[in-house]
Amino acid sequence: MPFANLLTPSIGLGILKAALTRAGISAKVLNFHLRFAELCGKEAYNTIYHRTCPEHLVGEWIFSDSLFSERNDSFQDYVSGVLSASEADRPDTPIYGKSLLDDLVERIPLVRERVHGFLEGCLEDVRVYKPRIIGFTSMFEQHLASLSLAKLIKSRIPDTFIIFGGSNCEGPMGAETLRQFGFVDVVVSGEGEVVFPEIVRSILASGSIGNIQGIFSRERPFLPVAGQSPQNTVMTRDLDTVPIPDYDDYFEQLRESSIELTREPTLLLETSRGCWWGEKQHCTFCGLNGTTMTYRSKSAQRALDELIYLTDKHPGCKVTVVDNILDMKYFKSFLKVLAERKRDFGLFYEVKSNLRKDQLKLLVEAGVKTIQPGIESFSDNVLRLMRKGVSTLQNIQLLKWCAELNMRVFYNVLWGFPGESAADYDEVTRLIPLISHLRHPVGSGMIRIDRFSPNFNENVRFGFGELLPFPAYYYVYPFKPEAVFNLAYFFEPKCHKPTVERCHVTELSKAIKSWEESYKHSNLFFIEKETTLLIRDTRPIANEPLVILDGDFKPAYLACDEARTPKQILQSAGKNFQQVASEAHLKKLLASLVDRSLMIRQGEQYLALAYRKVV
Numbered sequence: 355m356p357f358a359n360l361l362t363p364s365i366g367l368g369i370l371k372a373a374l375t376r377a378g379i380s381a382k383v384l385n386f387h388l389r390f391a392e393l394c395g396k397e398a399y400n401t402i403y404h405r406t407c408p409e410h411l412v413g414e415w416i417f418s419d420s421l422f423s424e425r426n427d428s429f430q431d432y433v434s435g436v437l438s439a440s441e442a443d444r445p446d447t448p449i450y451g452k453s454l455l456d457d458l459v460e461r462i463p464l465v466r467e468r469v470h471g472f473l474e475g476c477l478e479d480v481r482v483y484k485p486r487i488i489g490f491t492s493m494f495e496q497h498l499a500s501l502s503l504a505k506l507i508k509s510r511i512p513d514t515f516i517i518f519g520g521s522n523c524e525g526p527m528g529a530e531t532l533r534q535f536g537f538v539d540v541v542v543s544g545e546g547e548v549v550f551p552e553i554v555r556s557i558l559a560s561g562s563i564g565n566i567q568g569i570f571s572r573e574r575p576f577l578p579v580a581g582q583s584p585q586n587t588v589m590t591r592d593l594d595t596v597p598i599p600d601y602d603d604y605f606e607q608l609r610e611s612s613i614e615l616t617r618e619p620t621l622l623l624e625t626s627r628g629c630w631w632g633e634k635q636h637c638t639f640c641g642l643n644g645t646t647m648t649y650r651s652k653s654a655q656r657a658l659d660e661l662i663y664l665t666d667k668h669p670g671c672k673v674t675v676v677d678n679i680l681d682m683k684y685f686k687s688f689l690k691v692l693a694e695r696k697r698d699f700g701l702f703y704e705v706k707s708n709l710r711k712d713q714l715k716l717l718v719e720a721g722v723k724t725i726q727p728g729i730e731s732f733s734d735n736v737l738r739l740m741r742k743g744v745s746t747l748q749n750i751q752l753l754k755w756c757a758e759l760n761m762r763v764f765y766n767v768l769w770g771f772p773g774e775s776a777a778d779y780d781e782v783t784r785l786i787p788l789i790s791h792l793r794h795p796v797g798s799g800m801i802r803i804d805r806f807s808p809n810f811n812e813n814v815r816f817g818f819g820e821l822l823p824f825p826a827y828y829y830v831y832p833f834k835p836e837a838v839f840n841l842a843y844f845f846e847p848k849c850h851k852p853t854v855e856r857c858h859v860t861e862l863s864k865a866i867k868s869w870e871e872s873y874k875h876s877n878l879f880f881i882e883k884e885t886t887l888l889i890r891d892t893r894p895i896a897n898e899p900l901v902i903l904d905g906d907f908k909p910a911y912l913a914c915d916e917a918r919t920p921k922q923i924l925q926s927a928g929k930n931f932q933q934v935a936s937e938a939h940l941k942k943l944l945a946s947l948v949d950r951s952l953m954i955r956q957g958e959q960y961l962a963l964a965y966r967k968v969v
Contacts, residue, residue: 355490355499356390357403357413361615365622365676366491366520368599369547376597377551379558382483383603386476386503388611393472394465396613401461403495405454409802409844410436411826412458413495416466418830420473420502427829429463436826442850443770443800443859473506480507487515487554492522494843498830501535508537515539515557519546522843524644525583527805530840532570534833541570544586544646545627547596589646593627594656598663605668618670623661625688626651626677631706635741637728638816639768641804641843642678649679654687661692665699672700672723679728680705685713692720702726707752707765708744711916714752718759727752729765729795732785733778734956739771741808746785747917747961750954753792757879758965767798767866772817772853779858786865787895788951788963791878794869803845810845820848878952879967880911887911889964895951906931910943914953914962920944923960 358364367383374381391399406412415432437458441447450458480488488507490500504516519542523531528541540563542549549566556564563571568587590596601621608619628649632640636647652660665673680703681688692699699721707727709717717725729749731737737744756763769779803809803821813821823842831838852859872894880889880903887908889901903911909930913923920937934940944960947953953962 363601363604372597417498492520641807651681674702689720724762770800790876821845
């Protein structure tokens with residue numbers, strides 16, 4: 355259901371259909387988000403999907419009238435209370451600029467007018483298949499659209515059995531969904547490829563569900579015991595047993611649609627679940643894994659077979675790997691085999707930002723074109739507060755190597771963690787002009803508190819105090835506060851207490867904005883010419899457009915391609931020096947490079963900022 359990405363089929367539904375097929379049960383995936391984009395226009399649909407904040411629930415609000423006829427809030431109330439709000443830490447900065455806000459204010463009511471006809475059309479499509487069971491996957495802003503259609507189906511075809519699943523149904527959210535919406539028969543909390551066919555077989559055979567862990571039903575609703583959270587379904591331990599997703603229905607319905615896409619769709623591939631870093635040290639702001647943090651990955655052969663099968667079946671499509679983090683064992687198996695095949699799969703992976711340069715090179719050779727590293731900050735103290743397990747210099751050297759290897763990189767910068775200081779903000783603000791030649795963040799701002807994250811689960815310990823759902827939830831659900839709390843995924847502190855003065859946040863925000871603007875014409879690279887390094891510097895802070903490093907400066911600079919201490923430099927490159935004979939002498943040489951803004955120092959480590967230009 356809306357709102358989902360028009361360019362990607364649902365991997366969840368693809369896996370479930372394949373699991374049912376394997377069990378001998380016929381199924382059809384209906385991609386009604388394509389129909390809705392046709393009705394309201396692709397531009398309007400994509401503006402709402404791509405350009406609004408998830409916590410503002412624009413997609414949910416659009417379907418709220420169809421689900422709750424008793425709603426009394428006007429559109430202007432929603433605009434004033436949600437869309438016109440300012441940044442939590444910058445009250446003078448609107449979340450949406452005037453032109454975008456004006457565009458949303460114009461488009462949203464027009465899109466909402468399409469909902470009734472859209473749902474009636476969906477109902478007629480459903481009737482054609484005469485289904486016994488209908489399952490809805492719900493993630494982020496799909497919940498109210500899914501509930502709206504489920505309610506309509508139940509009122510017109512009452513014998514239909516309705517099942518909900520997906521990330522919006524995990525834990526208390528799923529239990530509350532069953533509690534509040536009587537037309538939903540079953541809610542699945544957790545992974546579904548094993549239990550879903552079992553549920554379907556039971557319903558088709560007897561109409562009863564039985565006792566299955568992680569399933570909330572009218573027969574067996576969740577009853578809280580001593581404040582315990584609901585249990586999820588049993589995790590799939592061996593991911594090689596998960597069927598390859600079936601995307602045929604998506605591509606068939608896309609071909610029949612009048613929507614003209616600007617590029618080929620992107621295939622979604624899963625090679626692992628959970629997070630191996632989170633098992634060791636859960637990043638405080640991350641709630642993506644819910645209660646299924648346990649890391650599991652597919653064998654290299656299975657991952658390769660699945661990738662080749664999907665790309666051969668749907669030629670011309672790039673591939674996004676949906677894993678939360680890359681399996682480090684793949685550098686010796688899966689990625690190595692891909693590199694040997696020399697086939698461009700256009701892969702995307704999320705990675706930890708402490709990768710070595712040789713690992714990044716292998717990713718490029720394996721056809722990984724884009725990565726999303728968990729950078730999040732350029733302050734060592736803030737990274738420690740986040741429990742990221744990386745340093746500022748590791749983040750910067752990764753960006754530098756991405757520039758050298760022509761690897762596309764996307765990441766965010768976050769702030770607002772209790773324990774931050776003004777010095778942390780000022781440190782990053784001073785650093786940004788030095789790295790303006792490296793890819794800037796795609797997003798930056800105040801952290802959001804997500805359900806299942808340590809910031810949510812241990813909100814008092816981490817200094818947030820009492821939490822409330824984001825205001826948009828109260829414009830969407832006409833329920834009591836405790837029910838809204840159970841349905842929500844995004845939260846904020848009841849009393850926002852800035853940890854530093856606003857001026858420091860403002861200066862950091864300005865620096866990031868300046869970074870975005872200067873990146874287009876900012877560069878810092880070197881070419882090696884015999885005994886010298888020629889460094890081209892077009893950063894706004896550049897003192898000299900061309901810098902020549904010779905003598906001992908050259909080996910010192912090359913040795914700091916990776917962050918190193920003077921002792922490590924002497925151990926690795928000492929034989930290349932002509933005059934440097936001691937750490938003290940080397941430190942003076944490195945300090946002069948730092949003074950010229952060609953190198954940065956953090957603690958005892960030094961990192962060269964220019965990347966090697968391949969000519």
